[in-house]
Amino acid sequence: xxxxxxxxxxxxxxxxxxxxxxxxxxxxxLVSYYASLASIRSSIVDTELPLTSDNVYSEIQKDLVRPILxxxxxxxxxxxxxxxxxxxxxxxQVTRYLAEVQAHYGAFTSFFISEKTHRYxxxxxxxxxxxxxxxRDVWYFRVRDMAKPYEINVDVDMANQDRLTxxxxxxxxxxxxxxxxxxxxxxxxxxxxxxxxxxxxxxxxAVYFVDTEGKIVLTGATGGPMGAKVGQALKDVPGLDExxxxxxxxxxxxxxxxxxxxxxxxxxxYIPELNWYLFVDKHENNALAAVRKTLYLNLLICVVITALVxxxxxxxxxxxxARISALATTxxxxxxxxxxxxDILANQALQEAQREQKPLATLMIDLDNFKTLNxxxxxxxxxxxxxxxxxxxxxxxxxxxxxCRWGGEEFIVLLKDTAPAAAQLxxxxxxxxxxxxxxxxxxxxxxxxxSIGLTELAEGDTLHSLLARADRALYRAKQSxxxxxxxxxxxxx
Numbered sequence: 317x318x319x320x321x322x323x324x325x326x327x328x329x330x331x332x333x334x335x336x337x338x339x340x341x342x343x344x345x346l347v348s349y350y351a352s353l354a355s356i357r358s359s360i361v362d363t364e365l366p367l368t369s370d371n372v373y374s375e376i377q378k379d380l381v382r383p384i385l386x387x388x389x390x391x392x393x394x395x396x397x398x399x400x401x402x403x404x405x406x407x408x409q410v411t412r413y414l415a416e417v418q419a420h421y422g423a424f425t426s427f428f429i430s431e432k433t434h435r436y437x438x439x440x441x442x443x444x445x446x447x448x449x450x451x452r453d454v455w456y457f458r459v460r461d462m463a464k465p466y467e468i469n470v471d472v473d474m475a476n477q478d479r480l481t482x483x484x485x486x487x488x489x490x491x492x493x494x495x496x497x498x499x500x501x502x503x504x505x506x507x508x509x510x511x512x513x514x515x516x517x518x519x520x521x522a523v524y525f526v527d528t529e530g531k532i533v534l535t536g537a538t539g540g541p542m543g544a545k546v547g548q549a550l551k552d553v554p555g556l557d558e559x560x561x562x563x564x565x566x567x568x569x570x571x572x573x574x575x576x577x578x579x580x581x582x583x584x585x586y587i588p589e590l591n592w593y594l595f596v597d598k599h600e601n602n603a604l605a606a607v608r609k610t611l612y613l614n615l616l617i618c619v620v621i622t623a624l625v626x627x628x629x630x631x632x633x634x635x636x637x638a639r640i641s642a643l644a645t646t647x648x649x650x651x652x653x654x655x656x657x658x659d660i661l662a663n664q665a666l667q668e669a670q671r672e673q674k675p676l677a678t679l680m681i682d683l684d685n686f687k688t689l690n691x692x693x694x695x696x697x698x699x700x701x702x703x704x705x706x707x708x709x710x711x712x713x714x715x716x717x718x719x720c721r722w723g724g725e726e727f728i729v730l731l732k733d734t735a736p737a738a739a740q741l742x743x744x745x746x747x748x749x750x751x752x753x754x755x756x757x758x759x760x761x762x763x764x765x766x767s768i769g770l771t772e773l774a775e776g777d778t779l780h781s782l783l784a785r786a787d788r789a790l791y792r793a794k795q796s797x798x799x800x801x802x803x804x805x806x807x808x809x
Contacts, residue, residue: 334622417439466487684799689764
């Protein structure tokens, strides 16, 4: 078989293995990746975002709804009602009351405004009188006329250097339900924004509040989604077009939307105490980054394993091919090259000798009367003798010399860079070594002699013509009585 055919077969095998391994690993990785994506998305939509919303709502009840409850308690406090109805005589009484509320509940400010006198009482004392023609007092008259019991309003606090404050304004009525004033507490907007930032950092989600008209009413310090500011409608925020189409007005539920090609998971929850909607928004990229890293790691591992498997396969194939080649060119009994192996080595040696014009001697060796030895003592004994002779032959020659088992009991030796006289001495040495050697076989000790034909390489010789002369020399040695060396001159035939 030509050499390129097994190499081509190897390439096809390696290519098929590469395709099978690559396809298998890629399919497994992608199936695992998309299964993980589906699982994570389901977990985010069904568990994580609702749970975050519940947690934030619990925090709101403690941090934002609590001021509403305090204001509601103040509006129903019998002390406030009785103090107003008795004529608001002792200002210190209501001042102490407001200061105690502020200190006890940790509010930033507390207040009461009387409808009868329009006086604005604060924890530090009487602040001012409110007037309908004063723009900064408009909020009070709005509260007086509204149907709802309270409102949440962001305004400056005149009692605290006009700091922007998150007010809960609650209507106060007498025992007959008549409006007698407004009371409540306030938190600084900075404090509320800090709470939102705390929620966002704690849960790694965007947290913001939207009113019933779809306007953002409260965000963290960096703004709402895509940097939206308080007062902006969701529909006016670039990138939220798809969300606006799905959610033209806030409503509770779980949604997904795309913002500039990036996926978002959104949970919306109505908070009746604030009459706002809580939006908890998680960016898909952040949620799925770990899964993508795992996919890339899996693909890297797949590439490494595939490369390792292909390397091992090629290594095994090379060793297997080398072993097959060795078996095809080596005699299994004597471990010397067989005819096929000898042809390869001998042709190389001939080309080298002819190219460099160096002598090359050839010995053809035959074990005398070997058939009789086989018939007398059996083929196993004959095999032991062949092995022993081959070992002695190998030991008596140089590593550069070429030897082979030509067939049966015949051997050939090529002596590189060896002149005829030196070659004859080596041939005689081999003959004497065989004559003197003994081969123990079981209880027997066997011995064989050798006949050797010697010739040297001539100009224009081929391997066939060279071996033909050596064979003629061997024939003469056997015909002359065996156990001798005969030389066939290079100029003959």
